[in-house]
Amino acid sequence: MVFERESHGMPSTIVHVAIGGIVAVALLGPAFDRRSVLVVLAAAALPDVDTVIGFWVHGGHRAVLHNLVLPAVALGALTLDRRRPASWLRRRYGDRGVRVAFVALAAFVFGGVLPDLAVNGVNAFYPLHDRFYTVNGELLLSNQRGLVQTFVDLSPDGGTVGGTTADTHYSTGVDPTAGAEPSNVERVFPVVTSGFRLLVVVLSGFLLAARFRERQR
Numbered sequence: 194m195v196f197e198r199e200s201h202g203m204p205s206t207i208v209h210v211a212i213g214g215i216v217a218v219a220l221l222g223p224a225f226d227r228r229s230v231l232v233v234l235a236a237a238a239l240p241d242v243d244t245v246i247g248f249w250v251h252g253g254h255r256a257v258l259h260n261l262v263l264p265a266v267a268l269g270a271l272t273l274d275r276r277r278p279a280s281w282l283r284r285r286y287g288d289r290g291v292r293v294a295f296v297a298l299a300a301f302v303f304g305g306v307l308p309d310l311a312v313n314g315v316n317a318f319y320p321l322h323d324r325f326y327t328v329n330g331e332l333l334l335s336n337q338r339g340l341v342q343t344f345v346d347l348s349p350d351g352g353t354v355g356g357t358t359a360d361t362h363y364s365t366g367v368d369p370t371a372g373a374e375p376s377n378v379e380r381v382f383p384v385v386t387s388g389f390r391l392l393v394v395v396l397s398g399f400l401l402a403a404r405f406r407e408r409q410r
Contacts, residue, residue, distance in 0.1 A: 203363075203386075204312055204383075204390060205383040205386070206241045207384060207385065207394060208308065208390045208394060209238055209305050209308060211304075211397035211398070212303060212308060213234045213236065213238070213304035213397075214230070214233075214234060214397035215393075215397050215400060216237070216303055216304055217300065218397075218404050220299060221293070221296055223289075224292045226408070229296075236297035236298065237300040237301065237305045239301060240306055241305070243259060244368065245367065248368065250358075251358060252357070252358025252359060252360075254363050254368070255309060255314070255325065256316035256320075256325075257319070259306055259310075259319075260306070260315065260320075261302070261306065262318055262319065262320070271291075271295060271298065275291055311328055311329050312327075312329065314327035314355050324355070324356075324357055325356055325357070325361055327355060330342065331343050331344075332344065364381075366380040366381050369381075
């Protein structure tokens with residue numbers, strides 16, 4: 194039996210890219226220009242490539258690139274390279290390239306992986322540990338219940354732990370259902386599915402435009 198998860202509530206690639214744009218504005222600093230921004234935006238969109246990889250790797254969508262192991266390895270490699278007296282990245286691209294690489298990695302995590310971790314889940318520790326996790330809930334202060342949080346719930350009926358690549362399929366416009374689909378299957382490609390996400394997209398566009406305009410002065 195395959196557990197199907199709908200795509201309608203998932204952040205779209207546009208939303209991932211928008212968050213990447215906010216990361217670029219916040220962190221690129223003097224390296225901010227069109228080319229650097231494109232690299233950061235591409236990094237934020239990169240995890241969604243595993244939608245296609247899922248055709249060849251069973252259960253690969255939300256696993257192969259939607260995990261925290263890959264960026265952890267990349268962070269270790271970048272850190273080791275930066276500390277070397279003869280840094281390959283610095284020698285080839287200068288201090289600017291080092292900064293862009295770290296910012297792109299931040300966009301990959303905060304723009305590409307974590308939004309999906311909060312909506313329908315990702316295989317966070319794949320391939321070391323094959324299990325889908327969702328971190329979604331609320332944190333509130335009540336005069337009767339005190340401090341209440343529901344983000345972390347590892348009980349058997351909790352919402353933080355899901356299936357594995359063997360029994361989980363995320364519905365997308367590219368691959369609506371597990372296995373073969375009928376010719377008339379509906380293919381849904383989310384663009385912006387909530388007012389808050391629309392705000393994120395508009396805010397990102399505004400900040401990028403404002404920053405580019407500032408550079409032209």
